[in-house]
Amino acid sequence: MTRLSPRHPRYASLLLRARLAEASRAGLVVPEGLIAQGRAEAFDYLLGERSTPSARRAARSAASWLLSAHHPVISVNGNVAALGAGRIATLTRILPNLRVEVNLFHRTPERARAVARQLHDFGVAEVLGVSPTVRLPHLPSDRAWVDARGIAQADLCVVPLEDGDRTEALRRLGKRVIAIDLNPLSRTARHAHLTIVDELTRALENLAGELARQKGHPLRRRRAVPNSVYLREALATMRRRLPSSSARD
């Protein structure tokens, strides 16, 4: 693998890429997960590879929703485990009633265990969804499996890098859905109640910061911002970042 220089302007993004390629060699991430990471990279590039003010506001709202939820669950797939296991452990320390559930589009028992192991290694005490027993209705294939103690009874689900069908299925069950998704045009981004349009590790970082901040000092209830506002702001940023020419530098 090429060695990365911390002075490279896109160091953070290249580091995540290298980490995910490594995780795929270890079997944690499937080929489709790597392709999804590439799509995310392109959208993040257009976003400027930083958290926009709009994404920070979305994270603030998400933290306030999480703090008032009765049974919040964060759903973790291979990419999320590879990139964000440590930050998810931090979330569970700040918010002890947050459940962590393995959720795989391409599920095998080995991968479910690999994701759980990665989460344990980074400090998550309890991991649900390794041997799920309940199915979400109207969803074909293994994506339907959820844990009876986790998503099945959750009132709020945080779904980072989630697939559109599953997001819709969760919504139909009356659950509140918070998505983390870099593509503001994706079905997940459009169907979640609240979408943080940001790169996963930055979004989790912002979420942890907001949870810690709001824990003793809950936000005053304000009128909820419609999700379409966050999506529109992300699209506007991306349009601005697509220059009208691409001169040689």
Place this chain on the structure above:
Amino acid sequence: MTRLSPRHPRYASLLLRARLAEASRAGLVVPEGLIAQGRAEAFDYLLGERSTPSARRAARSAASWLLSAHHPVISVNGNVAALGAGRIATLTRILPNLRVEVNLFHRTPERARAVARQLHDFGVAEVLGVSPTVRLPHLPSDRAWVDARGIAQADLCVVPLEDGDRTEALRRLGKRVIAIDLNPLSRTARHAHLTIVDELTRALENLAGELARQKGHPLRRRRAVPNSVYLREALATMRRRLPSSSARD
């Protein structure tokens, strides 16, 4: 793997994705290649997943350059072999002096042989670059290796999905460079003499069509279109395709 329906609006793109994931399981494509495919998918999505009139004009110019070249070479990496081996065989049948050379960013003897095997299987008679002996100057790592009978003596190189450093190195050697690259902001796209901003298989298809058409009837020489025009047109298309809102459908 999820079965794809040919009626899915994004069938062609999903099919390529599945083919590449498969090629990675077979060792032809490396994890970094899958991530690159994901980035390309995002840009193709913004382009509308079809060849724009501008990309078709670029392919027309590229064909005319290829027909007048003395020693044209097309450079093939793992992704290109996985997605386009058959179309590259077609190019060599239309243009018999076109050399085909394996060119790997992450080179191992096994992968070089796997790429050559894939090309042979799809009908390419001779594949260079499996055991290259010449290095491009000023390039670190294994990316510098080229074949003495191929790129080393080429006057024109077609580089689909090429890395920026290598594109620049080829240019510095005085070679004409035609890139196929979906990201109009990439260094490769900006440093090539001519960039076809299009998805690989569509670009190769258009190129083959143009070669066949122009073979007996060369284009009249016109003033060359600066590459910046093609890049600007691609960026304009992408900006138009980023809507100002993303309402739920």
